[in-house]
Amino acid sequence: MPAQSLVFDGVTKRFGGTAVVDDVSVAIEGGSLVALVGTSGSGKSTLLKTINRLVEPDAGRVLIDGSDVAEGPAPLLRRGIGYVFQGIGLFPHLTVAENVAIGARIAGRDADVAALLDLVALPRAMADRYPSALSGGQQQRVGIARALAPKPGVLLLDEAFGALDPVTRDTLGQEIRALHERLGLTTILVTHDMAEALLLATRVLVMQAGRIVGDASPRDLANGGGGEAAQSLMAVPRHQAERLRALEHGG
């Protein structure tokens, strides 16, 4: 099955009179790995949640493969959309295997837990452990396995690696990219971290005050493109790279 396209068509969401997402229109090709970046409060999570209807827009539509997500029951929609967020919310009284299979079980189906653990590089022997006996990175892998269990076409990651140490974060990021490619997903990744966006995504959208103010490839961004807001976010990774280079040269 070809990867699913995603369209935001004039999407607006207001909270208390403020447009937190303000008339966003953008088309995302199936198979893209899009990073949504921007300063805190710019509306990234709110926009992301209009895809799986955790947020219902006040105006506009979201289309997956041309179908309006507002049509039909939200639980059915969510079965086709993997969702991973920071502090993944595993059920503490369920084992790893039960956590991974919960979505499928609610839908009246079985999940191939062993295959899913393999997919996210967790030893099968962990299936019977409880979340409290796992590291943060391992818990996040369980969350990813759970999100992938219903074989979604779209994967949403909301600061999914936020609470992890940089090495685990980097490893999981690379693994998500590999899974994205292998499973033919359309993936949207919300992140504060411009370096992460540049290294993982095929396209970077920059949000500011509810609007998309930058839309560029990582290569364009690295070469100074994407507009002013994007370049101000580029300052951090650029500065870090310069300082590392200076260290290498004994500075």
Ligand SMILES: Nc1ncnc2c1ncn2[C@@H]1O[C@H](COP(=O)(O)OP(=O)(O)OP(=O)(O)O)[C@@H](O)[C@H]1O
């Ligand atoms: N349910 C809500 N009720 C009222 N205001 C909300 C609600 N959800 C979000 N907001 C406000 O909307 C704005 C955008 O929030 P959002 O979480 O989308 O931003 P963000 O870019 O993802 O931020 P961060 O990077 O800090 O997570 C913020 O000012 C937030 O306080």
